[in-house]
Structures are given as structure tokens and as C-alpha cells.
Amino acid sequence: EFRPSVRVGALGVSEILQIGARAAEMKRQGGNIIILGAGEPDFDTPEPIKAAAAQAMRRGDTKYTALDGTPALKAAIAAKFQRDNGLTYETNEITVSTGAKQVLFNALMATLDPGDEVIIPTPYWVSYLDIVQILGGVPVLVPCREENGFRLDPQDLEKAITAKTRWIILNSPSNPSGAAYSAEQYRPVLDVLLRHPQVWIMADDMYEHILYDGMTFASPAQVEPALKSRTLTVNGVSKAYAMTGWRIGYAGGPAALIKAMAVVQSQTTSCPSSISQAAALEALTGDQSVLAERCRSFQERRDMVVSGLNAIPGLTCQTPEGAFYTFANCAGVIGKTTPDGAVITDDREFCNYLLAAVGVAVVPGSAFGLAPYFRISYATSMAELRDALARISRAVAALS
Numbered sequence: 420e421f422r423p424s425v426r427v428g429a430l431g432v433s434e435i436l437q438i439g440a441r442a443a444e445m446k447r448q449g450g451n452i453i454i455l456g457a458g459e460p461d462f463d464t465p466e467p468i469k470a471a472a473a474q475a476m477r478r479g480d481t482k483y484t485a486l487d488g489t490p491a492l493k494a495a496i497a498a499k500f501q502r503d504n505g506l507t508y509e510t511n512e513i514t515v516s517t518g519a520k521q522v523l524f525n526a527l528m529a530t531l532d533p534g535d536e537v538i539i540p541t542p543y544w545v546s547y548l549d550i551v552q553i554l555g556g557v558p559v560l561v562p563c564r565e566e567n568g569f570r571l572d573p574q575d576l577e578k579a580i581t582a583k584t585r586w587i588i589l590n591s592p593s594n595p596s597g598a599a600y601s602a603e604q605y606r607p608v609l610d611v612l613l614r615h616p617q618v619w620i621m622a623d624d625m626y627e628h629i630l631y632d633g634m635t636f637a638s639p640a641q642v643e644p645a646l647k648s649r650t651l652t653v654n655g656v657s658k659a660y661a662m663t664g665w666r667i668g669y670a671g672g673p674a675a676l677i678k679a680m681a682v683v684q685s686q687t688t689s690c691p692s693s694i695s696q697a698a699a700l701e702a703l704t705g706d707q708s709v710l711a712e713r714c715r716s717f718q719e720r721r722d723m724v725v726s727g728l729n730a731i732p733g734l735t736c737q738t739p740e741g742a743f744y745t746f747a748n749c750a751g752v753i754g755k756t757t758p759d760g761a762v763i764t765d766d767r768e769f770c771n772y773l774l775a776a777v778g779v780a781v782v783p784g785s786a787f788g789l790a791p792y793f794r795i796s797y798a799t800s801m802a803e804l805r806d807a808l809a810r811i812s813r814a815v816a817a818l819s
């Protein structure tokens with residue numbers, strides 16, 4: 420009889436995947452369903468990147484590569500950190516993995532012992548919690564209030580730090596809230612961290628290039644150079660270049676940490692895909708104009724979704740600074756009754772109702788640790804978003 424390990428048995432299947440699977444099944448059965456759950460750009464990978472991958476294949480770059488990234492890609496990553504973030508990393512301070520998710524996993528696997536604490540600002544990207552738990556670490560959730568723009572309050576952070584704190588995971592712009600920190604907004608948070616040398620900083624900069632209204636991107640080690648010796652600056656090509664399926668993520672950090680991460684990688688994936696690394700090299704060194712173009716397109720969608728949501732009585736939505744998610748407050752519909760006589764008791768029930776009544780799949784805030792909210796991923800066409808907003812409006816109007 421199958422028996423999962425204690426570590427894995429304690430974890431559930433991701434709620435986002437469950438909702439996605441249910442919505443996809445409804446669609447297969449002919450339902451008119453709009454899925455706003457997925458965390459990936461709807462754009463295609465730019466042609467020059469695909470061409471670089473094809474060339475790599477033909478050239479015979481189809482073998483194992485150096486364990487944690489080809490020298491050429493590491494050099495391109497070092498140049499990227501310098502160009503975009505003013506951060507200097509040597510090649511032995513850079514790692515490349517099968518997605519930023521593996522970067523995070525490697526780093527936590529390489530550093531966490533059972534009982535070690537990891538501070539996770541909430542709402543969080545679900546994988547932070549699950550990875551920490553799978554490794555026997557203790558997630559310490561610190562709520563980031565809507566009144567504070569879903570950013571961390573330095574006093575709350577101070578209270579959460581203990582002698583056992585190993586890491587804090589900072590993610591700006593954030594999945595799921597879209598909140599981003601300017602250098603000034605990071606300052607008080609980083610000041611707290613300066614006082615606690617046992618705490619390392621995981622800076623998840625995945626959505627760096629999806630930032631709106633002319634805001635300047637800030638990375639923790641850039642804002643506070645004194646923290647660089649205990650910061651892992653994580654990034655990747657998935658979101659920026661619409662390359663989620665290529666599975667390339669990377670990071671810059673202290674050489675000793677990078678080396679320990681390579682040990683983990685050597686016993687899991689051996690190296691990231693050679694072909695994908697060639698593609699990522701082109702992404703980072705080729706024409707970057709695609710970044711700004713796509714960002715403009717995302718901003719247009721954000722503006723429409725935010726104003727559409729705020730026009731619905733009972734829902735309110737702050738304007739996110741980045742990423743491609745809105746995190747709307749649905750407190751105004753909790754306690755209301757559906758046409759079928761069911762009471763909307765929480766954000767999960769609200770999302771279930773939206774899917775069942777009008778065929779719109781969104782994810783409840785509670786899946787990301789903060790209720791009552793729901794996340795829309797607006798990485799889809801304006802037409803589909805317009806349709807979805809009209810449907811949500813209809814569904815909310817039918818509540819009594």
C-alpha cells in the first residue's frame with residue numbers, strides 16, 4: 420500500500436491547481452469558462468529567443484552543461500545584474516537552475532535545518548510556504564495589511580524575528596498582491612534586517628520588469644549594500660520574456676551559499692536544460708525593447724481590471740504597482756446570499772460561486788494566506804477581461 424513520507428503527506432495539492440483543474444474540466448465539458456488563475460504571461464516567447472534555442476540544438480548543445488550554468492549564461496547574468504540593478508556578482512556568485520522555483524528550493528535545502536524559521540510576508544506565493552515545510556523549516560507568517568499597500572510593516576517584522584530566524588523572503592512586485600517596494604519603501608524594512616545578522620534575505624525579483632507608472636525597480640542588496648553578503652538575489656526569464664515553459668531561473672549571492680546550492684542541484688537535476696540556457700542567453704543579451712512593450716500592455720489591462728472591479732458594489736481593489744495580478748477585497752459580499760440560497764461565508768465560497776454561477780475562475784486570498792480577497796491574473800486578452808468583469812458584476816448583483 421502506498422504511504423507518502425511524513426514530509427510530503429503533510430502537504431496538500433495546491434489550491435490554485437485544484438481550481439485550475441476544476442475550471443479546465445468544466446471547459447472540456449463545454450462550459451463557457453474564463454480562467455484567470457494562471458500565473459503566466461499570455462504572450463509567446465519572442466522569435467529571436469526561439470531561434471537561439473534551435474541553433475543551439477543544431478550546433479549540438481544537447482549535452483549536460485556545467486552543473487549550475489554555462490559560463491556564457493553566467494557572464495550574461497552578471498552583466499544583467501550590473502546593467503539593471505547596479506549589483507556586481509562574480510561568476511562564482513551566480514547560479515542557474517530549472518526555474519526560479521528550483522533556485523529557491525536549492526537555497527532553502529542548502530541552509531535550513533529542522534526548526535529553522537523563515538519569515539514569509541503574507542499574502543505569499545504559495546510555494547514559499549510549501550518549500551519551507553517540505554524541508555522541515557518553520558514558516559513564520561507576517562500579515563501585510565491592505566492599509567499599508569500590502570507591504571511589510573517594519574515593526575511587525577521586528578517582532579517576528581527570533582534567534583532561530585534563518586531567512587526572510589521578500590518579493591517585489593508581489594505575487595499575489597502586485598505590491599512593489601520603492602527604494603524608500605524598502606529602507607525601513609532593510610534597517611530592521613541590518614540589526615539582525617543571523618537573518619538572510621531571499622529577494623525574489625521575478626516580476627522586476629513588470630512594474631508600472633514609471634516606478635523604478637529596487638532590489639534589496641542594491642538599496643542596502645551592507646546586506647549583500649547575506650542576500651540571495653533571485654530572478655528568472657519566465658515572467659519577463661514569457662518563457663515559463665523553458666524553466667530557467669537564476670540568482671546572485673555569496674559564493675559559499677552558491678556552492679552549497681550546487682551540491683543540492685548536483686543530486687536533483689544535474690544542470691538546467693542546455694537548450695533553454697542558450698535561449699535564456701539570447702533573452703538576456705538580445706534586444707530588450709520587448710520588456711517595455713509588454714509592460715505597457717499589462718498596464719493597460721491592469722487599469723481596466725482595477726477600475727472594473729471598483730465599479731462593482733461590494734468589491735474594492737487597490738492599484739497594484741507591478742506583476743500581473745489584482746488582489747481585490749471582497750469583504751462587502753461576505754454574508755450575502757446567492758440566488759440558490761447559499762450564504763457566502765468566506766472568500767473561498769465567493770470564488771466557488773463565481774465559477775459555478777458565471778464561469779469565472781479566480782483564486783481566493785485565503786490560498787495565499789490573507790482573507791477575504793481574491794486574485795485575478797490579468798495576463799489574458801482585454802476582450803476576455805472585459806467579459807470576465809461583466810460576469811463578476813452580474814454575479815455580485817445577483818446576491819442579496
Ligand code: PLP
Nearest residue numbers: 518519520544594625655657668
Ligand atoms: N517567484 C514568484 C513570485 C512566482 O510567482 C513564480 C512563478 O509563478 C516563481 C518565483 C517561479 O518562477 P519559475 O520557476 O518559472 O522561474
